[in-house]
Amino acid sequence: MFYRLSGTYHTSYQADRKLWKIPTDRWLVIGLLILALLAPLYVSPLYLGSYVLPWVIWSAAALSLTLLMGLAGQLHFGFAAVMAIGAYASIHLVRAGIPFEIALLLSGLISAVIGAVFGGAALRVKGLYLVMATLAMQYLVDWVVVNVPAISGGAHATLRTPEVSFLFLPIESLASRYWLALGWAVLLTVFFMNVKRTSFGRALVAIRDKDFAAAVIGVDPFRTKLMAFFTSSFMGGVTGAILAFCFYRAVTPEQFGFNVSIQLVAMVLVGGLGSVIGSWLGAGFVLLAPIFLTNLVSGLAASGWVPVSQNFLSHLPLMIYGAMIIGFLLLEPLGLAKIYDNIRKYFLVWPFRHARS
Amino acid sequence: MTFLRKLALTTALVAGLSAPVAAEDVKFGLLQDFTAVYTFVTGQYNQGQQDYLALVNAEGTLGDGNTVTAIVRDTGNQPQRGIEAYNRAKEEGAILFDFLSTPVSAAILDQAQADKNVVITPAHGRGDASDGTVFPYVFPMLPTYWAQAAALIEHMKETGGLEGKKIAIVHIDSPFGREPGPILEALSKQEGFEFQAFPYASPGNEQSAAWSEVRRYRPDYVLIWGAGGGQAVSVRTAIQNGIRPEQIHSVIWLAETDAANVGPQMKGVKRFEATASGTDHPIIQRIQEKVIDAGKGSGDQANVGNSYYNLGVATMAVAVEAARLGLEEGQPLTGETLKAGFEKIAGFDAEGLMPPVTYTAEDHQGGGAGRVSEWDGEKWVPVSEWKASYPELIRQVIEESAAKYAAEH
Numbered sequence: 001m002f003y004r005l006s007g008t009y010h011t012s013y014q015a016d017r018k019l020w021k022i023p024t025d026r027w028l029v030i031g032l033l034i035l036a037l038l039a040p041l042y043v044s045p046l047y048l049g050s051y052v053l054p055w056v057i058w059s060a061a062a063l064s065l066t067l068l069m070g071l072a073g074q075l076h077f078g079f080a081a082v083m084a085i086g087a088y089a090s091i092h093l094v095r096a097g098i099p100f101e102i103a104l105l106l107s108g109l110i111s112a113v114i115g116a117v118f119g120g121a122a123l124r125v126k127g128l129y130l131v132m133a134t135l136a137m138q139y140l141v142d143w144v145v146v147n148v149p150a151i152s153g154g155a156h157a158t159l160r161t162p163e164v165s166f167l168f169l170p171i172e173s174l175a176s177r178y179w180l181a182l183g184w185a186v187l188l189t190v191f192f193m194n195v196k197r198t199s200f201g202r203a204l205v206a207i208r209d210k211d212f213a214a215a216v217i218g219v220d221p222f223r224t225k226l227m228a229f230f231t232s233s234f235m236g237g238v239t240g241a242i243l244a245f246c247f248y249r250a251v252t253p254e255q256f257g258f259n260v261s262i263q264l265v266a267m268v269l270v271g272g273l274g275s276v277i278g279s280w281l282g283a284g285f286v287l288l289a290p291i292f293l294t295n296l297v298s299g300l301a302a303s304g305w306v307p308v309s310q311n312f313l314s315h316l317p318l319m320i321y322g323a324m325i326i327g328f329l330l331l332e333p334l335g336l337a338k339i340y341d342n343i344r345k346y347f348l349v350w351p352f353r354h355a356r357s
Numbered sequence: 358m359t360f361l362r363k364l365a366l367t368t369a370l371v372a373g374l375s376a377p378v379a380a381e382d383v384k385f386g387l388l389q390d391f392t393a394v395y396t397f398v399t400g401q402y403n404q405g406q407q408d409y410l411a412l413v414n415a416e417g418t419l420g421d422g423n424t425v426t427a428i429v430r431d432t433g434n435q436p437q438r439g440i441e442a443y444n445r446a447k448e449e450g451a452i453l454f455d456f457l458s459t460p461v462s463a464a465i466l467d468q469a470q471a472d473k474n475v476v477i478t479p480a481h482g483r484g485d486a487s488d489g490t491v492f493p494y495v496f497p498m499l500p501t502y503w504a505q506a507a508a509l510i511e512h513m514k515e516t517g518g519l520e521g522k523k524i525a526i527v528h529i530d531s532p533f534g535r536e537p538g539p540i541l542e543a544l545s546k547q548e549g550f551e552f553q554a555f556p557y558a559s560p561g562n563e564q565s566a567a568w569s570e571v572r573r574y575r576p577d578y579v580l581i582w583g584a585g586g587g588q589a590v591s592v593r594t595a596i597q598n599g600i601r602p603e604q605i606h607s608v609i610w611l612a613e614t615d616a617a618n619v620g621p622q623m624k625g626v627k628r629f630e631a632t633a634s635g636t637d638h639p640i641i642q643r644i645q646e647k648v649i650d651a652g653k654g655s656g657d658q659a660n661v662g663n664s665y666y667n668l669g670v671a672t673m674a675v676a677v678e679a680a681r682l683g684l685e686e687g688q689p690l691t692g693e694t695l696k697a698g699f700e701k702i703a704g705f706d707a708e709g710l711m712p713p714v715t716y717t718a719e720d721h722q723g724g725g726a727g728r729v730s731e732w733d734g735e736k737w738v739p740v741s742e743w744k745a746s747y748p749e750l751i752r753q754v755i756e757e758s759a760a761k762y763a764a765e766h
Contacts, residue, residue, distance in 0.1 A: 046448055050441035146531060156483045156758075157532035158463045160765065248436060250467060253532070254460035255436055259393075291441050294431055309656050310407070311400045314391030314431035 002347040019193055036182055040175035051288060053178050057243050058287050060185040062267040062279035063192050064235035069265070070274020071201065072228035073208025074122050077131045078138030079236055079264045084256035085111040085141060086237030087244035088151055091159050091251065100164035100171070104241050111237020112230045114141075119229025123222055126211075138258050145253045152253060160250045177246035184242050188235055192276050204228055263287075270325060272335025281336035289324065293317035380422030381688050383680050385410070385673075386446035387427050389457040393434035397585035398610070398665045399457055403429065404656035405669025406455070409640070411648045411655070413677050419684060425677060432456065436464035447472060452692045453676055457481055459533065470494050473692040475679075475699070479672045480609055480631070484536065485758035487722035489700075492759070494692065496699055496721045498675055498714075499631040499668075502608065504725035504751050506537035506580070508629050509606045510544050511746035512729040513578045519548040525576035527567055527591060529583040530556040537582055537608075539754055544747070561587025564594050572598040584610040589618035592626055602626045606729070612664040616732050624734045631727045632671040632711045634737045636662035639708040640670060664737065667710060674707040675699075675714065675723075712743035725751055 003024045010016035020026040039052055065079045076082075090107035094100055121133035145152050153159035164171050166180050195201040203224045206214035211221045244251045263286055271282020294317045301313055332338045387406055389399045407427055414424045428446045432439040439461030443454060453475045456462045462482040469476045470493065477496045478486060484501035486492040500508065513519060526541060528534030534556060541552045553574055557567040561583050568591075571579065579600055581591040588611050595605055602625035611628040619626075636642065641662055648654055649661060660666050683690050683698025690698075699716050702723075706713040714723030726745040730737040745751075 046444045050437075050444045054437045054440075143530075152532070156463070156485070158466075158483070160467065247440075248464050250463055252436075252460050252463045254434075255464070287437065290433065291438055294438075294442075295445070298430060310403055310429055311391060311656070317431070318392055318433075 002350065003344065005348070040178055045174055048178060049174050053181060054247055055284050055287055056181045056185045057239065057247055058267065058283040059280045060188050060239045060242065061236060061264055062271060062283045063188045063276065064232050064239055065264050066268045066274055066279050067192060067235065068228055068232035069268055071196070071208065072204040072225065074225065074228060075127065075131050076134045077265060078134040078261050080256040080260035081138045081141035082111050082115050082233045082236040083240030083243060084145060085114055086240030087251050087256065088145065089237070090241035091161055091244060094162050094164055100166055104238055107241045108234040108238040111240065112234035115233025115236070116226050116230040119226060122225050122229065138261055142253060142257065158250055158252050161245045164245060171245060181242050181246045184238065189276055200227065270328060270335055272337030275335065275337035277340055278335050278337030281340065285336060290317055290321050293320050380424070381690060383419065383423065383425045383690050384449060384451040385425060385427050385676065386443065386451035386454040388430045388432050388439060388442040388446060388454060390434040391431040395434060395457055397614070400656065401660045401663050401665040402457065402669040404660055405666035406673045407655035408644050408648050409670045409673040411653050412644050415647045418677060419681055423684060425680065432458060432461055434458050434460060436460050440464060447474065452690065452695055453477065455672065466495065475692055475695050477672060477676060480668070485755050485762060487720060487755045488759035489718050489721040491763045492721065494696055496716065498672060498723060500725045500727045501722055502536035503540050503754050504722065504745065505608055505629040505727065506540040507544070507746040507751055508727050508729065509580060512741055513606065514548060517577070519550040522550045522577040523574065524550055524552040524578045524580060525555055525571045525574055526552060526580040526582060527555045527557065527571060529559050529561050529587055531559055534582050537580065543750055560585065561590055564590055568594045568598045577604070579605050581605060581607045589615045592619045592623060596622050621734065623732050625731060627729050627731045627740065629727055630664065630730045630737065632667045634662065634664040634667050638710050640674065640710055641667065671707055671711045674710065675702065675705065678702055678705050
């Protein structure tokens with residue numbers, strides 16, 4: 001009833017290949033996009049700057065990682081390092097006088113090249129062994145950033161981002177930073193949905209499912225795996241630059257540490273591997289749930305509900321958060337995306353019980 | 358009805374007149390890391406801060422019925438959570454912030470300066486923020502790591518001389534661990550000693566490789582520069598490698614907990630301290646009497662008087678003194694008047710808990726005085742007087758670094 005199917009016929013291949021075949025889905029996406037675009041008008045600076053903006057950027061990061069982990073099946077536990085390369089490269093390029101737009105692309109390219117070099121390990125090892133190889137990348141990049149003052153910015157290892165403008169729009173106000181980040185996240189989302197329908201996307205899926213079977217049907221594993229690392233690292237690198245310029249505006253090595261890599265993997269897994277909506281939901285959950293819980297618990301404590309020490313108070317949200325992750329994954333191992341899908345399928349045929357698909 | 362309304366109006370008017378200035382609730386944002394990296398210090402430090410603020414409210418230190426409230430949140434050492442907590446506390450009216458986390462402080466520094474909110478960075482953050490001309494709203498407040506290194510070196514000079522001696526600096530491999538580098542570099546030329554750095558990987562649970570190198574180097578003195586669990590490992594591994602406890606000199610991050618973890622071997626180890634430890638101080642005793650015994654303490658009573666607890670008390674003592682002086686300018690207290698209040702503080706020593714500090718528009722470090730104390734098996738015993746070591750050199754390093762920062766923007 002809600003996702004009305006009656007009267008929706010596809011009479012051409014083109015119509016059948018639409019991204020959103022059901023009108024409700026289409027209207028939902030358009031509505032959300034308009035809401036997102038107008039967010040600076042109706043969301044308070046506190047929520048725009050501390051919730052929506054980081055959510056949008058981390059969704060872009062989760063999309064970049066899920067291309068590699070979800071579509072191509074290559075585990076990557078050092079993705080924060082890829083973003084670090086992008087962030088540091090973009091700042092140094094802008095400082096060297098290169099326009100921001102070009103610096104963004106170049107920083108993506110630099111991340112892509114370095115990411116693909118480490119991705120070379122994927123040509124020989126798989127699964128847990130690949131995790132080790134990408135962890136090595138994380139620690140190597142961390143080490144280089146910390147130990148080369150020319151990169152990290154000297155004694156205190158803090159680099160402020162210079163003032164820039166993007167296509168003549170100065171990236172200074174909160175709204176402009178938000179729109180730039182949103183534009184990049186939307187671009188990645190559209191790219192991701194379309195890449196699944198290209199020969200490259202199908203080759204990635206074939207590699208994920210069985211690489212030598214893919215080789216038998218004519219997919220070159222060498223090329224495809226490297227391309228997967230290259231594409232994903234490019235996306236991650238630009239996202240890192242966006243993160244630096246639009247959100248942190250001062251980068252330190254700790255912002256791209258190992259724990260951030262793990263957070264990114266958690267976003268992808270909790271959201272649902274290889275899913276667009278899962279990347280958005282997973283990023284939102286992993287990023288914002290601890291903040292919401294911390295404020296909730298502090299609010300309860302202030303009203304005298306939980307009379308406990310500050311130490312316990314600080315750990316309580318983490319316990320709830322951990323329990324929630326376990327709960328969600330027990331309830332639906334395929335992630336938040338699958339939970340959304342179940343709800344949608346239920347309403348697709350509501351008030352009846354069974355769908356055809 | 359009309360009479361009643363009149364009566365109500367008059368009462369309201371009289372009430373309004375009799376209290377010409379409404380009592381103000383000054384808000385401090387203590388948005389710290391309770392759950393990730395700084396857990397070794399935050400619990401006790403924050404407990405000291407909250408207990409001291411409770412004492413201030415109980416004693417009415419701020420006058421005119423003014424009170425001070427702490428907004429306490431966990432940031433997990435994550436910059437994005439720190440930014441959220443900062444923005445929220447700012448909306449709730451906080452004008453002073455203490456993040457006790459280098460990455461979070463770094464991410465918020467510029468924003469806080471633009472918002473004209475005071476950020477205190479005691480024992481963390483950028484040392485060059487001591488230059489108030491470049492960082493008008495940041496107060497490192499206590500001796501920077503540079504001043505700490507200088508104090509330890511001066512203590513070595515006074516106890517055994519430096520000419521021709523060898524100093525090993527064993528540090529965590531991070532920007533924090535490398536902070537003493539420039540000071541050692543400058544002082545080695547001036548005082549004629551040689552030094553070598555031995556980094557170990559973060560978080561420092563395993564340091565045997567670094568220390569076997571140190572053993573080969575045969576140093577006369579050892580500086581250990583780490584924090585948290587790694588510090589006890591440093592002391593233990595040093596002693597295993599034939600270093601005598603008396604040779605070991607530590608940065609401020611070595612406390613009672615570490616001594617308990619090391620055990621009896623710890624006797625003789627020295628550290629820098631910015632505030633006195635123990636309960637034998639007027640402020641701590643009043644906290645015990647009016648806050649802890651009154652059941653208003655914010656944590657485990659056994660922590661009262663610990664090094665980090667007293668450090669927290671001292672930071673808030675200075676901040677409240679600044680608020681008191683700032684309120685003299687008139688109400689309401691804002692970030693700007695609070696900053697002015699800080700810069701009026703002269704010779705304040707928190708009733709002997711810390712060395713006298715004086716902040717000026719140029720010097721936000723407060724002079725950089727500290728002392729060295731030694732673990733006697735039960736407690737930290739001071740072995741030097743409160744003083745600032747090599748202040749000209751420290752000031753020069755601060756100004757050079759701050760100028761570089763200013764030039765970049």
